[in-house]
Amino acid sequence: xxxxxxxxxxxxxxxxxxxxxxxxxxxxxxxxxxxxxxxxxxxxxxxxxxxxxxxxxxxxxxxxxxxxxxxxxxxxxxxxxxxxxxxxxxxxxxxxxxxxxxxxxxxxxxxxxxxxxxxxxxxxxxxxxxxxxxxxxxxxxxxxxxxxxxxxxxxxxxxxxxxxxxxxxxxxxxxxxxxxxxxxxxxxxxxxxxxxxxxxxxxxxxxxxxxxxxxxxxxxxxxxxxxxxxxxxxxxxxxxxxxxxxxxxxxxxxxxxxxxxxxxxxxxxxxxxxxxxxxxxxxxxxxxxxxxxxxxxxxxxxxxxxxxxxxxxxxxxxxxxxxxxxxxxxxxxxxxxxxxxxxxxxxxxxxxxx
Ligand SMILES: NC(=O)c1ccc[n+]([C@@H]2O[C@H](COP(=O)([O-])OP(=O)(O)OC[C@H]3O[C@@H](n4cnc5c(N)ncnc54)[C@H](O)[C@@H]3O)[C@@H](O)[C@H]2O)c1
Numbered sequence: 311x312x313x314x315x316x317x318x319x320x321x322x323x324x325x326x327x328x329x330x331x332x333x334x335x336x337x338x339x340x341x342x343x344x345x346x347x348x349x350x351x352x353x354x355x356x357x358x359x360x361x362x363x364x365x366x367x368x369x370x371x372x373x374x375x376x377x378x379x380x381x382x383x384x385x386x387x388x389x390x391x392x393x394x395x396x397x398x399x400x401x402x403x404x405x406x407x408x409x410x411x412x413x414x415x416x417x418x419x420x421x422x423x424x425x426x427x428x429x430x431x432x433x434x435x436x437x438x439x440x441x442x443x444x445x446x447x448x449x450x451x452x453x454x455x456x457x458x459x460x461x462x463x464x465x466x467x468x469x470x471x472x473x474x475x476x477x478x479x480x481x482x483x484x485x486x487x488x489x490x491x492x493x494x495x496x497x498x499x500x501x502x503x504x505x506x507x508x509x510x511x512x513x514x515x516x517x518x519x520x521x522x523x524x525x526x527x528x529x530x531x532x533x534x535x536x537x538x539x540x541x542x543x544x545x546x547x548x549x550x551x552x553x554x555x556x557x558x559x560x561x562x563x564x565x566x567x568x569x570x571x572x573x574x575x576x577x578x579x580x581x582x583x584x585x586x587x588x589x590x591x592x593x594x595x596x597x598x599x600x601x602x603x604x605x606x607x608x609x610x611x612x613x614x615x616x617x618x619x620x621x622x623x624x625x626x627x628x629x630x631x632x633x634x635x636x637x638x639x640x641x642x643x644x645x646x647x648x649x650x651x652x653x654x655x656x657x658x659x660x661x662x663x664x
Contacts, residue, residue: 312619314338315342315385315618317343318345318349319345319386320388320390321389322349327358330359330362330363332607332608333611334363335363345363345365346381346383349371349372374401378401382405385409385614385615386398386409387611388409395421395425400425403432409429410610412439413495413496413631414491415635429628436628437613437614438627439626440499440610441606443496445605449600450578454564454580455564459569462566463564464540465543466505466543467543467544467562468545471545471547471556472550472555475521475548476523477522485526486525486526488524489548490546490641495635497544499626504562505538508633508637509640510653511535511651512644512650512651512653513533514642515531515532515645515648516530522549527645530547530645531543561573561575568583577596580597636657636660636662637653639660640653
């Protein structure tokens with residue numbers, strides 16, 4: 311068995327706390343990683359993380375470059391806010407680390423591109439934690455969609471809606487379009503993944519009602535067409551009166567030639583055409599959820615470490631994930647312009663060839 315990989319974690323409060331209390335302790339126990347440094351600009355979060363990870367004071371830093379110099383990690387995990395990802399990731403890659411960053415890659419498309427270019431130039435591996443794709447019900451749904459058992463895929467409907475009119479955290483309430491950039495990115499990424507092709511064109515109408523404490527848009531309705539002619543409609547809403555379909559409770563319906571498959575609040579039902587012909591109410595059968603040893607970030611860390619050790623590239627490497635970021639910013643552009651946006655043309659206009 312190979313030696314544990316020397317690991318640094320940057321950003322230990324908020325979602326980073328999940329890394330420090332769940333994902334990393336499990337990986338340490340399995341002998342996959344050795345945490346050699348934790349970094350946070352907030353000394354309180356840092357102190358707690360140090361205790362959770364069993365680090366001594368000399369392994370806890372408020373400065374990324376100093377941590378890199380003094381502890382020489384092999385990999386850097388980034389769980390700080392989106393606008394900080396670029397500087398941290400590039401410093402880590404320049405110091406010889408491979409990087410696993412929390413989504414989104416960054417908060418602007420230019421910044422995402424600089425990170426992609428740095429990974430190419432420095433020949434470093436960089437992965438992105440699109441955690442949502444790798445949760446049990448969604449994974450099971452994705453396997454059914456990809457199985458080929460139901461004929462051609464025609465279109466997908468996805469509803470995500472929640473009551474978070476408070477704007478979540480202060481930094482998020484102030485960040486431009488945070489709920490699209492930090493929230494909708496999960497589902498846009500998932501929609502491309504389910505459709506099985508990149509998005510060709512997108513139309514988005516987005517806004518925030520007066521009862522939402524957000525900067526930019528926190529509600530949006532989208533219509534998408536993918537390169538393989540699959541269509542999708544997607545609702546994302548953070549300011550509703552009730553959480554009908556919030557995180558892990560989304561409604562996703564995939565319409566095939568020979569079946570309708572519905573994921574609703576974690577349960578999957580398959581409605582076959584032959585059982586439903588001319589019926590007034592649908593007749594479905596429940597699908598069993600897939601069993602996996604690991605889900606979410608546990609799975610993603612495993613996939614990343616496997617790649618770092620010379621194995622197969624992880625599914626959500628930065629180059630693949632860039633497509634989801636282009637789709638996200640093309641959607642924002644569509645809402646600004648009030649017209650559908652052709653994704654390839656939008657990318658070319660931003661100087662991106664993909
Ligand atoms: N994969 C998922 O499902 C998931 C879920 C939630 C959040 N996230 C992502 O995780 C990231 C962090 O989100 P959050 O909600 O925890 O944010 P947050 O603002 O709550 O916490 C971020 C932490 O990073 C620290 N920090 C800020 N700037 C820093 C810097 N320059 N260097 C080091 N530390 C710094 C803060 O002090 C804080 O402890 C975001 O990119 C977010 O989108 C992912």
